[in-house]
Amino acid sequence: MSAMSRFDLPGLNLPLSWVPRSKSYKGPAEGEGRDLIKTALNETDMQDGWTRLPLTTLREITMMQIMNALTDKPGWEEKVFDNAIAEKWKAEAMATEDRDVTQKMMDWVIAELRWKADNFKKTGIVNVYNGDVVKSDVAISQDLKLSLRSAVEKLENIPVNRKDYHPGSDGKVLDLVHPSLFPLIYGRSRILHDRLLGLDDCIQNSGRGEVIAIPPKGEDNNTSVRRRGYPAPADPYSRKFQWLPCDVDISEPTRVTITSYINNLHPEYHPDLYSIIESVIGKAIPLWNRSLSPLIEHDFHQRINYSLAFSADPDDVSEEEKPQREANESENAYYERIWEWEENYRVAEQPEPEAFTPPKLANHIDLHKDYGHRGLQIIVKLANIELSPEKPTYDGGSWHVEGQMNEHICATALYYFDNENITESYLAFRQQSSTEDADDLGYPQGVHGWLEEVYGCENYGPGVQKIGTITCSENRLLTFPNVLQHQVQPFSLVDRSKHGHRKILALFLVDPGIRVISTANVPPQQKEWWAEEVDRQTGGTKKAIGGLSKELRDMIFEEAGDFPIAMEEAKELRLELMEERKHYSTRLEEAFEENTFSLCEH
Incomplete structure (x- = not known):
């Protein structure tokens, strides 16, 4: 080297x-x-x-967002070990209408926060989002x-x-x-x-x-x-x-x-x-x-390792139960309708975290x-x-x-x-x-x-x-x-x-x-810093540069060039x-x- x-x-x-x-x-x-x-x-x-x-996964992102919100609470590092408070936090998160939150997600959240709390008590620092924030x-x-x-x-x-x-x-x-x-x-x-x-x-x-x-x-x-x-x-x-x-x-x-x-x-x-x-x-x-x-x-x-699965799959539906071709319906129109039905019927299974393991x-x-x-x-x-x-x-x-x-x-x-x-x-x-x-x-x-x-x-x-x-x-x-x-x-x-x-x-x-x-x-x-230093080295505003008046000195500063x-x-x-x-x-x-x-x- x-x-x-x-x-x-x-x-x-x-x-x-x-x-x-x-x-x-x-x-x-x-x-x-x-x-x-x-x-x-x-x-x-x-x-x-x-x-x-x-x-x-969206669920893992939600888990990180919940942990961020809970670690904003004063004294969270002590409260998280109180089972009654922890259960209250779980219930509140799962009751939020615009969020998909499950019991297993919240079990992980509380377990991870308890693990983080021990480190937080020593350092005052908490990692929030991966990257890390x-x-x-x-x-x-x-x-x-x-x-x-x-x-x-x-x-x-x-x-x-x-x-x-x-x-x-x-x-x-x-x-x-x-x-x-x-x-x-x-x-x-x-x-x-x-x-x-x-x-x-x-x-x-x-x-x-x-x-x-x-x-x-x-x-x-x-x-x-x-x-x-x-x-x-x-x-x-x-x-x-x-x-x-x-x-x-x-x-x-x-x-x-x-x-x-x-x-x-x-x-x-x-x-x-x-x-x-x-x-x-x-x-x-x-x-x-x-x-x-x-x-x-x-x-x-990573808190959730995902393997693709479907809770509802058109492949599990018998041909008799699927939409049937209607009279006078073209083959292309029928297949288009079947495709739309399959898209609407098929629902991806949302993943769950396993039991918490410290990273x-x-x-x-x-x-x-x-x-x-x-x-x-x-x-x-x-x-x-x-x-x-x-x-x-x-x-x-x-x-x-x-x-x-x-x-x-x-x-x-x-x-x-x-x-x-x-x-x-x-x-x-x-x-x-x-x-x-x-x-x-x-x-x-x-x-x-x-x-x-x-x-x-x-x-x-x-x-x-x-x-x-x-x-x-x-x-x-x-x-x-x-x-x-x-x-x-x-x-x-x-x-x-x-x-x-x-x-x-x-x-x-x-x-x-x-x-x-x-x-x-x-x-x-900065020309202003430079001019002040010249002033200082020459005795300030009451002592002119080379006998020049302050006005002439200021003109010299102004005409000092581009630097x-x-x-x-x-x-x-x-x-x-x-x-x-x-x-x-x-x-x-x-x-x-x-x-x-x-x-x-x-």
Whole structure:
């Protein structure tokens, strides 16, 4: 395995599409010697089936949704062992009219929750949906939550004309820290080739470095290979922009240290917020371990193993009992009628779980243990959704995964730290499911209705299943991998005469097996930060540069050239980035649904 320096990065001394790999028949190991975690950012991963979860019965999806709801109840980890309460929960679930819930399903649910409760008491963490989606309402202490609220106020309490509402949000989404502002810009951003920036020297180096080259289009793109039966994948890499992560030291098992600046969060003005975000990252790491572990060995827990059977089958009906051909009815019309009768008569037998058996705990990844020697890279976002009597509703978002391949995001952590005067809100998830699992079930000629009855899917339809939602309750820490698409659901004000909000800290984890260009390589690009530093070094506003007046000095700042970048231009560049990612996201959504069911007619 060839040695690599901290300056051998995709887009800097390496092809933009370079990825590490483990030793195989293709050649020796490269980089860390580990293959990257599979994500739905990569069409080739999707086409090869690496991002697909097992095809999941509707009943199992219902069981996971019930367990999610029950683990939202305060004290569930104790109550589940009270037989009277457990029986009450079973009865309530089975009495729900719009759900297919049986005694055996609920027996499994209670047994699994009792098994999970023991682990929850030790960790405060619970896995909810396969993939895995993981939640905790106790990982973040009340003191830490209140400290975060207080520290964020400095970003919020600024003049209205300086507030940055996200483009296209109708003035409802206030960006406090967003990676689309001042990203890495190929052919424009300056980068250091010989040293790494820390928190103490990043501001002083604003404007320094060499302009990074635009990556050539002719590079061998080893992460985007055309597969037979699929359209050629879209180029998953941008040759214009990359979000910039900060570097994070996790070499000590109980300590997390941000070692390079968070893009768009001034390290000298917000040291307390840096410290708080470090603490939240530390709390998110155990949840990320849970979310990512199943992907390492493609090992997903299945509660129901299904074998196709029918509770009512036309083949068991005698010819005399079947509809008879009517007088003057054509043969084709009769066979069409018989086919419709058989379709309506045949009912797929709904599966039941067996007795609960504990799954193997998939501890295939431990970020501290596996990557403590090199650290993590994390992209930070802080945003408020603000509603008012004039704008009382939030319409929700689209199905998506985070980022482009430039960032190699493998998982997300969301922390909801302040909800006020809003209705209950949810984050929905959907998975790619293995269509081959359906092919492996023996089914009669031309009989496909069971696919919808048992799995909620349609023949010739996409191999995609909606698996459920998570409540975005205050103080909830939530993690999930980038193989699942997620979608913010609509919500609104409770009291429409008052204002309301939801405040979120988002952490996007760069695949720890690869390093990308980060804020350790790129000095701050904000012209405002640079001008303030020049002011500081020359004695401030009362001491002119070279004897010049403040007015002339301000003119010099204004005419300093196209770098560092002024806020007005940064917002224009953000629109370019958003438009590019909009097109890529649309293509990814199509690719997410490209693998379809194609049951044979035999």
